[in-house]
Amino acid sequence: MVTQSLEAVLRNHRFLASLNPEHIQTLISCASNQRFEKGNYIAREATEADSFYLIRSGTVALQIHRPESGGLTLNTLGEGDILGWSWLVPPHRWHFDARATEAVRVVALDGRCLRTKCEQDHELGYQLLKRFSTLIEERLEAARLQLLDVYGVAAR
Amino acid sequence: MTARDPMAPIPAQVQKLDRENNDTFTLHVAAPGSTLPSFQPGQFDMLYLYGVGELPISVSGDPEARFSLTYTVRSVGKATNKLVTGSIGDWIGVRGPFGVGWPMDKARGQDVLLIAGGIGLAPLRPALYHMFRYRPEFGRIILAYGARSPGDMIYRNELAQWKKEPRTQILSTVDYGGLRWHGNVGVVTTLLTRVKLDPPHTIALICGPEIMMRFAAMELTTRGISKERIYVSMERNMKCAVGLCGHCQFGPYFVCRDGPVFPYTQIEPWINRHEI
Numbered sequence: 001m002v003t004q005s006l007e008a009v010l011r012n013h014r015f016l017a018s019l020n021p022e023h024i025q026t027l028i029s030c031a032s033n034q035r036f037e038k039g040n041y042i043a044r045e046a047t048e049a050d051s052f053y054l055i056r057s058g059t060v061a062l063q064i065h066r067p068e069s070g071g072l073t074l075n076t077l078g079e080g081d082i083l084g085w086s087w088l089v090p091p092h093r094w095h096f097d098a099r100a101t102e103a104v105r106v107v108a109l110d111g112r113c114l115r116t117k118c119e120q121d122h123e124l125g126y127q128l129l130k131r132f133s134t135l136i137e138e139r140l141e142a143a144r145l146q147l148l149d150v151y152g153v154a155a156r
Numbered sequence: 157m158t159a160r161d162p163m164a165p166i167p168a169q170v171q172k173l174d175r176e177n178n179d180t181f182t183l184h185v186a187a188p189g190s191t192l193p194s195f196q197p198g199q200f201d202m203l204y205l206y207g208v209g210e211l212p213i214s215v216s217g218d219p220e221a222r223f224s225l226t227y228t229v230r231s232v233g234k235a236t237n238k239l240v241t242g243s244i245g246d247w248i249g250v251r252g253p254f255g256v257g258w259p260m261d262k263a264r265g266q267d268v269l270l271i272a273g274g275i276g277l278a279p280l281r282p283a284l285y286h287m288f289r290y291r292p293e294f295g296r297i298i299l300a301y302g303a304r305s306p307g308d309m310i311y312r313n314e315l316a317q318w319k320k321e322p323r324t325q326i327l328s329t330v331d332y333g334g335l336r337w338h339g340n341v342g343v344v345t346t347l348l349t350r351v352k353l354d355p356p357h358t359i360a361l362i363c364g365p366e367i368m369m370r371f372a373a374m375e376l377t378t379r380g381i382s383k384e385r386i387y388v389s390m391e392r393n394m395k396c397a398v399g400l401c402g403h404c405q406f407g408p409y410f411v412c413r414d415g416p417v418f419p420y421t422q423i424e425p426w427i428n429r430h431e432i
Contacts, residue, residue, distance in 0.1 A: 014349075059340070066335075073333050076340040078350045101338060141371075145343045146331045150365045151274035151304040 006031050009107055013054055015082050015131055023124050030113035036100040042083065043098040049086030050111045055079055058104030063097045071097055075142075085132050087111025162398050165204045165249025166190055170242055171224060176310040180230045180275055181240040182216065185248065192225050192250065197282035198257030198389060198417045202397045203227065204249030209235040212394035212412070214279035215253060219286055225250065228278035228310060254397040255416050258283045259387055263359045267295035269351070269381075271372045273302045273344055273364020277310055279389050279416070280363050288321055295358075297321070298351055301328040302344025302368070306337045325351065344368060345375040355380035361417075363389040370427060373420050386420035388427075407432055 006028050010016055016024070034053075036042050042053065042060060059078045063071035074096065077083055083106070086094050092111065118125030160166075168185040175181055186192065195201070200214045217226025231237045239248070260283065268287060270280050280299075287294045299318065303309040309328065319326045327347045329340035340347065344364070360376050362369045369388045376386055392404035392411040399413030407426035409415065415423075426432050 061341070069335050072335060073337070073341045075342045075346075076329065078340075080349045142343045142346055145345075145367070145371060148367065149304065149331070150343075150367050151302075151308065151331070 006033065006107060009054070009056065014080060015054065015135070019127055023121075023127060026117050026121070026124055027109060027114070030110040030117065032108050032110075034106050034108045036104045036106070038100055038102050040100050041097060042100060042104070042106070043094045043096075045094055045097050047094055049084060049092045049094045051108045052082060052084035052087050052111060053106040053108050055081050055083060056105040056107065059101045060104055061099050061101045063099055065097060071099060075139075075146075076101070082135055085136060087114070088128070088132055160193075162251060162254075163396075165202070165251045166192065167247055168192065168225070168250045170244055170246045170248065173240070173242070173244060176228065177308050179232075179240075180228060180308075180310055182226060182228045182310075183239070183242075184217070184224050184226050185250065186224045187250070192223070193253055194222075195219055195225075195253035195282070196257035197260060197286050198279055199253035199255050200279075200394075200397075200412075200416060201225065201227070201250050201252030202254065202394075203239065204251070205235050205238050206247065206249065208238050210249075210395070211235050211239065212254075212397060214389075214416070216278035216281050217285075218289075219282045220289065228275060228281075230275050252397065254394075254412055256414065256418075258361050258389075258417050259359070259419075260286055263287070263361075264293050265295065267298065267354055267358040269298045269300070269353070269358055269360045269376075271300045271344060271348075271360065271362045271364070271369075271376075273368040273372075274304065274308065275310060276362075276364030276368075276389070277301055280361060281311065281314075283361060284318065288318075291322065295354075296323045296325065298325045299327065300344055300347040300351070301326070302347070302364070303328070303330050305330050305332050305334065306339070327351070343371075345372055348375055348379060353379055353381065355382070355385075358385060360386045361389075362386065366391070366427070373424075383421045383424065384419065387417055388420055388423065389416045390418060390423065391416065 057079050061073040062075040063073050168187040171186050172184040195215045200212050202210050203213050204210045213227045216228040231240045272280050333341040362372050390411050394412040395401045395403040397412045399410040404411040
C-alpha cells in the first residue's frame, strides 16, 4: 500500500516526469514518506547530505545561521519543490539548514542508496543528473535575480 | 473624457494620502463640482503638479468608484516626491484615462493568474477589484506577488483580505526577508511551482520591473501557458499620453497609446532588444 502510494507520488511529480517505470521502481526502493513538524530541522548545515526530498505539502525555509541572531532565510521551498542536491555532489554535505516553517510532508530519497544505484545503472544516473542540472540552473537563475534588487530604483 | 480635450487637465483635490511603505503612497483625489472620468483596469492618468511637472500614473483604485480616483505613487524624483509629500486639500490636474488596459473580456470565464512585482501590484489592483465584484464570471484568481522586503510590500491589509475571497489564491514572497519574516523568500517566479495551473484555460497578467516580467513570461511558457495568453504592462517615459510626442516609443508602438498593456506576443520581438 505504501509502495503504491509512493509510486503514484513519484510518477506524477513534475521533477520525475517521463522517467521510465523501471527507474521509478528503483527510486521507490530508496524512498520513504516522512513528516516534519513546524520548526523541525530537515537538514543541518555541514552535516552529511544523505537524502533529497520531494515536498508534498508545507513549506521549508533554507536558512543560514548567523551567530546571535539565528537563522536567516535565503529561500523558501514549497509543495512540488525539490529540497537538496548535495547528496549528488561530493563531499555530500549540506550547505544550509532546511527547516520546516509549517508541518511538512515529503518523500525522502536515500542519497547513498541512489548513488549506488546510479553507479550500477548509468542511464538512471544520466536521467537524474539531467533533472538536477536543470534544477540547479533554475535556482542559480533565481538567486541571481534575487541579488539584482530588481525592485530597486536603480534596477528599473 | 473623450468629449474633452485630452490635453486639458481637470482640477482635482487630494482627499486622502495613505502611506504604503517607506517611499510609496496611495492618494485619493476628487474633483468637487465636476465628474472624474471612469477608467478601465490597467489604464493610466496624467497627474499634473502645478509648477513642477506631469506624471503618468496607473489608476490603482476601484474602476466603479464614481467620486474619486486612486493612485499609488512611489517617490523616485522631483515630481513624485512633491506628489507624495503634499497635503490633504492640495490641487492637482488630472487628464485621462489613457491607453489600453487589461483584457478583462478575454479573462472572463478563465482562470486568471496575476504576477506582480513591487509597485507593479498597483495597476493590477483595479483588475482584482473588478473580478471580485463580478466573481462568478471568472475562474480561479491567483495572485503571485513579489517585493524587495516585507517592508516594501504594498496593500498589506488587502492582501490578507483577498485571501478570504472564494476560489482565490494569494501568494507573496520577498527577495530579502530579514530575521523576523516568516513568509516566503525568493523571486516571484518561484511561487509558480506552488500553483496548480490549467494552462489552456488561464490568462496571465504581469506587471512589474521589465526584467521580472521577461522571466515571468518565460517561466509561464515553460509551465505550458501559451504566449497568446500572457499580457504585460510596459513602462516607458510617457509625456503627451496620446501618441504624439514619441517619448514612449517602443519599437513600432507608443506605450501611452498602444499600451501600457500589451499581449506578450506583440512586444516579444522588442522586449529583448538592447537598443530599445
